Amino acid sequence: MEQKVIQLSKKDNVAVAVTNLHKGDILQFDGRKLQVEENIDFGHKISLTDLKAGQDIIKYGEVIGTATHDIPAGHHVHIHNIKSLRASKND
Amino acid sequence: MIEVNGYWNPDKKAAPRNHTLILSLNSFCNNAARSIHNIVSPTVLISHPHGRNEIGINKERLWKSLLGNALNPNVFSILVVGYEEKTTGAFVEELRKMSRKKVESVLVLNGGTLNAIHEGSSKAAALVQESSEYQREPIPISEFSLGLKCGSSDAxxxxxxNPALGKAVDRMISLNGTAIFSETTxxxxxEHILAKRGINSSVSRAIMEAAKRxxxxxxxxxxxxxGTNxxxxxxxxxxxxxxxxxxxxIMKSGSSPIRGVLDYATPPPDKGLYFMDSPSAATEVITALTAAGSSVILFTTGSGNPVGSPVAPVMKITGNPNSVVTMKDHIDVDVSEIISKGKSIDFGGEKIFNALLKVLSGKLTKSEILHHDEFSPIPVGL
Structure with missing residues (x-):
């Protein structure tokens, strides 16, 4: 089966779409099913679990930022709902 | 031992190219320099919007960038197109002190642009003919220095x-070669990941301090x-x-130990892998890497980026299957099968390394073929 998302580290709570994902797609992922809740473009991130506002976003096994809103599983994770923890005037 | 067919330049440095450089010392010499470059072929051109009234660190960096690029292994001879005698003379003298390359000069203030074009073209033609006499010969890859850069990155x-380039760089370093990466922002x-790779605590500390600055x-x-980065x-x-x-x-730097942190446009003191403290914009970084002696730039890109260098081949590497098509005129190495076909990172690394051997032996990059010769001697970006 064509690989639709890549989880770069087992620690990650997001995966990267390697094809355009459509709302309603069902991903077979790590022995479980994950429903895609909105369209997500190639290269963009999808939440693998329910993420709470303030929670660290983990990709490559490293912290890449923090959630600014609650992000339920299967949603697009990007600049509208996460922010950098570094060099930011809002810190 | 892996060998490629390169040149030994007049300073006995290994080089994949044997260019004659037309170097403009300031903005209003660009016109004459460009005209000479157009008349006399093959030559490469450095032009830029600076060269008057710079002060302090900007003056230092301008001088260092221009001298460093004239000293780049790929440059075999230089025609300096200057404005007035004092600055031009000082630049030429400095170059002659540091190099055995043939250096000629022409002054725009001595009779104007048209006169400088006439006199400069004649001098450049002689330089080109001399540089063309050098022959390629087998040279161990350990003699070359790579510059590493990523631009227009995406997921x-x-x-x-980047991880595939990292594998190729690991191989280069294991063969006793040299590589420099930068982009401090x-x-x-x-930085915590990179700092662990410092060969000693002072290198690790310098990495952490550069990021903090x-x-x-x-x-x-x-x-x-x-929005900026x-x-x-x-x-x-x-x-x-x-x-x-x-x-x-940072994945593009591979996993080798980092031997030191270099100042902007500064050549490494020895072989191995180095980090250069520099801004991150492509043209500014490439200018600094070539000033530090990198004779080829390995440049990874996501959405595709056309940037090149006047003095060094810039190899574009992408892992994005779409960019292989949409930016095909700029892409030299396609490692998109890592994503589209699940091929390994090692497979990508091997492909990049083999492409590098060809470029070192004379295969032209798209950046060279399309005359992408961007140059920015005073960095202002972050």
Whole structure:
């Protein structure tokens, strides 16, 4: 089966779409099913679990930022709902 | 031992190219320099908007960039197109002190642009003929210095092209070669990973301090990095934060120990892998890397980026299957099968390394074929 998302580290709570994902797609992922809740473009991130506002976003096994809103599983994770923890005037 | 067919330049440095450089010393010499470059072929051109009234660090960096690029292994002879006698003479004298390359000069203030074109073209023609006498011969790859850069990155950069380039760089370093990577802002959020690779605590500390300086500068400007770094095309490509971009960016340096942190445009003191403290914009970084002696630039890209260099081949590597098609005129190495066909990172590394051997032996890059010769001797970006 064509690989639709890549989880770069087992620690990650997001995966990267390697094809355009459509709302309603069902991903077979790590022995479980994950429903895609909105369209997500190639290269963009999808939440693998329910993420709470303030929670660290983990990709490559490293912290890449923090959630600014609650992000339920299967949603697009990007600049509208996460922010950098570094060099930011809002810190 | 792996050998390629390169040149030994007049300074006995290994070089994949044997250029004659037409170097403009300031903005209003660009016209004459460009005309000479157009008349006399093959030559390469350095032109830029500076060269008058710079002061302090800007003056230092301008001088260092211009001298460093004239000293780049790929440059075999130089025609300096200057304005007035004093500055031009000092530059030529400095070059002659540091190099055995043939250096000629012409002054625009001595009879004007048309006269400089006439006199300069005649001098350049003689230089080109001399440089063309050099023959390629087998040279161990350990004699070459690579510059590493990523630009117009997207999510594929961290999955495919950067880790694959890292494998090729590991191989280069294991063969006793040299490589330099930079982009200080693009280690913010990943400096703790890089610092562990310092060969001693002072190198590790220098890495941490470089990241902190740039972060403090961004904060002092009262701006968010978002929109500047990551830039809009990074964001469109799925990169959300500087941390995410940095962790992917440093993958291109592989896993070898980092032997030192270099100042802007400064050549490494020895072989091995080095980090250069520099801004992150492609043209500014490539100018600094070639000034530090890198004779080929390995450049990974996500959405595709056309940038080149006047003095060095710039190899474009992408892991994005779409960019292989949409930016095909700029892509030299396609490692997109890592994503589209699940091929290994090692497979990508091997492909890049083999492509590098060909470029070192004379195969032209798209950046050279399309005359991408961007140059920015005074960095202003972050």
């Amino acid at each position: 594929t950069s961290g999955i495919a092209s 693009e280690i913010i959020g990943a 740039n972060e403090d500068l961004a904060i002092s400007l009262g701006v968010d990095l978002i 990551p830039v809009p095309d990074n964001i469109k490509g799925g990169i959300s934060t500087i941390e995410e971009k940095s962790i992917a960016s």
